[in-house]
Amino acid sequence: MVTKTEESQLNKLENQVDNGGGGAWEYLCLARKLKVRRSDKVLKYGLSILNDSRKRSSLGPDEWTLYEQVAVAAMDCHALDVAKDCISALQKKFPESKRVGRLEAMLLEAKGSWEDAEAAYSSLLEDNPFDQVIHKRRVAIAKAQGNISAAIEWLNKYLEIFMADHDAWRELAEIYVSLQMYKQAAFCYEELILSQPTVPLYHLAYADVLYTLGGLENLQTAKKYYSSTIDLSGGKNNRALFGICLVSCANKPNSGSLHLGKKSHCTHVFKKNSQNTHVMKKIPNLRMFGPSPRLTKAVIESPR
Amino acid sequence: MAGAGGGELKYELAQNAYVKLVLHALKHKTSAVNGVLLGRTSPKNENLVQIEDSVPLFHNHLGLLPPLEISLIMIEEYYSTRGLGIVGYFHANERFDDAELGNMSKNIADHISRYFPQAAVLLITRSLKLYRKGKIAALLCRFVSYASMAF
Numbered sequence: 001m002v003t004k005t006e007e008s009q010l011n012k013l014e015n016q017v018d019n020g021g022g023g024a025w026e027y028l029c030l031a032r033k034l035k036v037r038r039s040d041k042v043l044k045y046g047l048s049i050l051n052d053s054r055k056r057s058s059l060g061p062d063e064w065t066l067y068e069q070v071a072v073a074a075m076d077c078h079a080l081d082v083a084k085d086c087i088s089a090l091q092k093k094f095p096e097s098k099r100v101g102r103l104e105a106m107l108l109e110a111k112g113s114w115e116d117a118e119a120a121y122s123s124l125l126e127d128n129p130f131d132q133v134i135h136k137r138r139v140a141i142a143k144a145q146g147n148i149s150a151a152i153e154w155l156n157k158y159l160e161i162f163m164a165d166h167d168a169w170r171e172l173a174e175i176y177v178s179l180q181m182y183k184q185a186a187f188c189y190e191e192l193i194l195s196q197p198t199v200p201l202y203h204l205a206y207a208d209v210l211y212t213l214g215g216l217e218n219l220q221t222a223k224k225y226y227s228s229t230i231d232l233s234g235g236k237n238n239r240a241l242f243g244i245c246l247v248s249c250a251n252k253p254n255s256g257s258l259h260l261g262k263k264s265h266c267t268h269v270f271k272k273n274s275q276n277t278h279v280m281k282k283i284p285n286l287r288m289f290g291p292s293p294r295l296t297k298a299v300i301e302s303p304r
Numbered sequence: 305m306a307g308a309g310g311g312e313l314k315y316e317l318a319q320n321a322y323v324k325l326v327l328h329a330l331k332h333k334t335s336a337v338n339g340v341l342l343g344r345t346s347p348k349n350e351n352l353v354q355i356e357d358s359v360p361l362f363h364n365h366l367g368l369l370p371p372l373e374i375s376l377i378m379i380e381e382y383y384s385t386r387g388l389g390i391v392g393y394f395h396a397n398e399r400f401d402d403a404e405l406g407n408m409s410k411n412i413a414d415h416i417s418r419y420f421p422q423a424a425v426l427l428i429t430r431s432l433k434l435y436r437k438g439k440i441a442a443l444l445c446r447f448v449s450y451a452s453m454a455f
Binding site for chain 2 (some may be wrong): 037144146174177178179180182205207208209211212230242243246
């Protein structure tokens with residue numbers, strides 16, 4: 001996960017390179033370090049460095065890391081011939097390397113030959129059963145084929161071994177949410193909050209899932225987590241503010257003093273943060289929340 | 305302008321609306337995206353629904369209720385002053401070969417159709433096909449040509 005400062009730094013560098021200001025190598029290094037997925041830019045600038053033999057030789061030993069980065073970016077952009085060239089260059093230099101073997105298996109996966117890729121990954125895993133990237137590629141293959149249940153199974157097995165991988169927990173939670181398995185998604189977010197209690201994103205996502213589950217207790221807990229998100233983010237998180245409004249409205253659907261109660265509650269929440277007064281203007285007549293028949297919780301809940 | 309017929313019901317999709325949604329899908333190539341269609345029934349012909357505008361909604365956490373509720377409330381309030389109502393739902397799946405309308409999209413679409421019986425669902429796939437589902441007509445549209453890069 002990338003912090004705001006890192007992301008703004010990356011965007012600044014990207015703008016600089018886009019407008020011809022140089023700094024492509026720094027941009028590529030930063031993108032590699034932060035593990036962001038900006039494959040089209042990485043491909044463009046990486047190729048511009050690699051195709052120029054002077055720039056390439058000035059990189060020294062980092063040239064091979066760049067080949068690897070550009071190969072992965074090319075596969076993401078479906079430029080398979082570029083990827084093939086990079087991988088052959090790497091193969092010539094490192095003939096027996098596991099890392100290059102991994103890239104070749106990824107190329108098979110990018111071409112769509114799922115069985116060959118699976119076989120390649122299994123054989124690589126036999127030699128090195130603790131390679132996280134290969135485990136994750138297997139999950140990706142299952143997901144790409146549309147086999148979400150297999151993806152969940154692989155991902156669970158992976159998380160049993162590598163319990164500290166936060167991105168994997170997030171991915172699992174998102175898969176569960178897309179399948180409307182909210183209880184399991186809540187479990188994933190609970191794991192994330194336990195391991196990283198000061199990241200407001202997880203509190204917010206957990207509160208959203210609890211609200212979607214519904215039920216009085218879940219709504220109360222959701223309110224607490226929205227509050228903790230506001231606390232952790234210094235009051236700047238609009239979604240959490242909206243969440244508090246929604247929960248208060250959901251808790252008192254038919255009371256007479258509804259309009260005043262909710263309005264005062266919500267404006268109190270907003271007044272706490274002067275930067276968010278634009279949010280207050282955007283929220284329309286709050287009387288819509290209460291007895292309005294337009295939106296009920298039944299929107300998402302599927303009839304099972 | 306693209307139009308398609310589904311029995312007596314006809315839908316007219318404004319270019320602005322379509323382009324906004326496709327651009328939103330293009331920007332977030334790696335995730336499923338959501339959106340609402342806004343419009344009205346034509347005053348001259350009540351079997352014609354004019355979809356004049358659209359609002360792209362989300363590109364992650366499509367299944368979460370709070371953002372959806374807030375966005376629908378705000379959209380309704382804003383567009384009702386302009387005379388437009390929510391007439392449909394737009395969805396584009398994560399994988400390019402997935403032409404299925406998921407459970408959650410069906411629920412949202414059903415809910416919209418409760419308030420506007422001629423609601424439409426716009427699902428972006430690769431082929432040009434017409435698909436009817438009870439009161440909700442799903443239009444499967446072809447990607448515009450500039451979207452032919454890797455999906």
